[in-house]
Amino acid sequence: MRAHLMKRAVLALALAVPGAAIASAVAAPPAHADGCYTWNRTLSRGSSxxxxxxxxxxxxxxxxxxNVVELDGQYGPKTAAAVRRFQSAYGLRSDGVAGQQTFAKLYQIQDNDCTPRHFTWNEMDDGCGRGGWTGGPLTTAQTRQNALRTMWKLEALRKxxxxxxxxxxSGFRSxxxxxxxxxxxxxxxxYGNAADLVSDNRSLCQIARAARNHGFSGIIGPGVSGHNSHVHVDSRRENNRDNSTNNTYWAAPDCGIAPGYR
Structure with missing residues (x-):
């Protein structure tokens, strides 16, 4: 059963602006009852x-x-640019500063188990039936962290x-x-870094082309043997831990994406 039919929508919580005059550059967002994570300060270029x-x-x-956004805890230009794109996609002021409105939108599309609204842990742990995130080369915690990042990329792709x-x-496989x-x-x-995708409402080529803009360094789709019935997306570039090479690889020749490294 599809995740978008399985999961309940998380209601947006209205965040009231405190009456006290506080400089917006350093103001912390109001306390928010979120089951996964709550931000307590505004983040911008230079934050860490x-x-x-x-x-x-x-x-x-x-x-x-x-391009990719590294999970390095440093709010640099790539993070700021990604925040601007997120803000623009959701109709927010696009300034690259993560403050009250940005966090409110993230809370709205985030479920209490930290997954985005339209994707689930069970859906990602379904390579050959539920594997319990074990039997791969990484620890369970590392695999789940990769899968969580994959789900948030999928949420952006869906948007x-x-x-x-x-x-x-197909998601994680032992x-x-x-x-x-x-x-x-x-x-x-x-590694929990990949997902095979189909859609009733978008063609495989539409998925493959759009994936180029949503952080996927691996895209394999129509025109490649074994990939004419789905689009494979992954985060292989981030899995290159020593960052020695840019191993972004896209191949979907039937969609106008010539096979090769970027």
Whole structure:
């Protein structure tokens, strides 16, 4: 059953501006009852810390064409640009500063288990049935963290496709599962970094083309053997831990995306 039919929408909570005069550049957002994470200060260029990393995780899908937002806790130009794209997509003031309105929108589209509104943990742990996030090369915690970033990228991709539903047909795979389905020995599915996608409302080529703008460094779709019935997207570039190469690879020749590294 599709995630967008399974999950309840999280209601937006109205955030009241305190009456006291406080400079907006340093004002902390009002306290917010959120089951996953709550930001307690405005973030902008030069900010750093775990709260910046939590923001980066959620706006990773707004990195822009052939770019990624590293989860490094440093609010640099790429993070600011991604925040601007997020703000613009949701009709907010697009200034690249993550403050009260930006956080309110994130709370609105975030469920209490930290997943975005339209995707679920169960949906991402379904390579060959529920695997429990074990049996891959990483720890369970690392795999789940990668899967969470993947879901937030998918939420951005869904928004970029006009809020049209996307279905994940394969997410995390254990080594055993990956072998059963004939996956590559170094498949990004093993790391929680990948998802195979279909949609009733958007063509595979529309998905593949849009994915280029939403933080996916791996895109494989129509025209590639074994990928004419779905689009594979992944975050292989972030999985290159020593950052020695830019291994962004896209291939969907039937969609006008020539195979090759970018």
């Amino acid at each position: 810390g775990s709260d910046v990393r939590e923001l980066q995780l959620r706006i990773a899908g707004w990195a822009g064409n052939n 970029g496709l006009g809020d049209q539903p996307l279905e994940v047909t 080594r055993t599962c990956n072998s059963q389905v004939g996956g590559a020995s170094n498949s990004q599915h093993l």
